[in-house]
Amino acid sequence: MKLTHINENGDAHMVDVGEKDITRREAQAQAVVTMQPETLRMILSDRTKKGDVLGCARIAGIMAAKRTAELIPMCHAIPIDNVTVDIEPQNDTQLRIVVTARCTWKTGIEMEALTAASTAALTIYDMCKAVDRGMHIDEIYLLHKSGGKSGEFRREEALPGSPIR
Template identity: 60%
Template sequence: MTQTLSHINASGEAHMVDVSEKDITVRIARAQAFVEMSSDTLELILSGKHHKGDVFATARIAGIMAAKKTPELIPLCHPLMLTKVEVDIEAEPDNNRVRITSLCKLSGKTGVEMEALTAASVAALTIYDMCKAVQKDMVISAVTLLEKQGGKSGHFVHNPE
C-alpha cells in the first residue's frame, strides 16, 4: 500500500485537507519533550529561587496557550475547538532533565497531534528561555508523539523499539 502526503494535492502543491466529510469522533493525543540541563540549573528551578519566578508554572501556561494557537503557527493546520489541554512537567534529577508531557482532546473531524506536539515543544522552549541566563547549553530533545486515539487511523502508541 502506497502512502501519500495528505497536505500535497495532485499538482504537488500544498493545500489544507478537506475534512468536511469525516465523522466527528473523540480525538486524543499525547506528546512529550525533554529539557536536559545541569544539576545546578535544575536545583535552581526546584528550589523556587529562580529570579524569573515559577519556571514550571510559566512553561505549563505557555504550553496550553501554544496548543490553542497551533493553526497560527503551523501552516495548513485546522483551527480546532479543543476541549482539554493538559501540560505536566516532571523533574528527573537522576538524569539532569525535565520531562514535559502534554495531552490534547476534542470531539471533531481531525486529530490533535500537532496541538499536543506544539504544547510540549513550547513548554520546553519556555523553560529554556527562562533559564538561558544561567545556562545556555541546555538541550531540548525527544519531542515525540506518544499516543493518538480517534479517527479512521485508529489508536497509535509510540513504541521506541
C-alpha cells in the same frame, strides 16, 4: 503511502475535513529539557529570578496548543476540549514534559500536543538561559494518539536515550 497535504499536482494544500465524522480524539506528546544539575535544583526549589518556571511553562504550553493553527500553515483551527501539561524531573539533569490534548472534532490534535510540548520546553529554556545557556531540548515526539479514521498509535519502544518508562 500518500501525503495528505499534497494535492494531485504536487502542491501543498489544506485537507478538506468537511465530510469527516466528528469523533473523540486524544494525543500525547513529550519534550525533554536537559540542563546542569544546579539549574534543575534552582527550578525545583523555585529560586529563579524570573519566577515560577514550571508554572509559566505549563501556561505557555496550553496557550501554544490553542494557537497551533496560527503557527503551522496547514493545521485546522479545532475546538480543544482539554490540554494538560505535566512536567517532572527524570534525573538530576532532565525535565520531561508530557502534554495530553483532547478534542471532539473532525481532525486530530497531534500537532496541538506537539506544539504545546515544544513551547513549554522553550519557555523553560527562556526562563533559565541566563544561568545555563547550554541547556538543550530533545526527544520531541508523539507518544500516543487515538480517535479518527486512522485509529490508535502508540509508541511501543523508546528512542535511544528516551526517558519513556
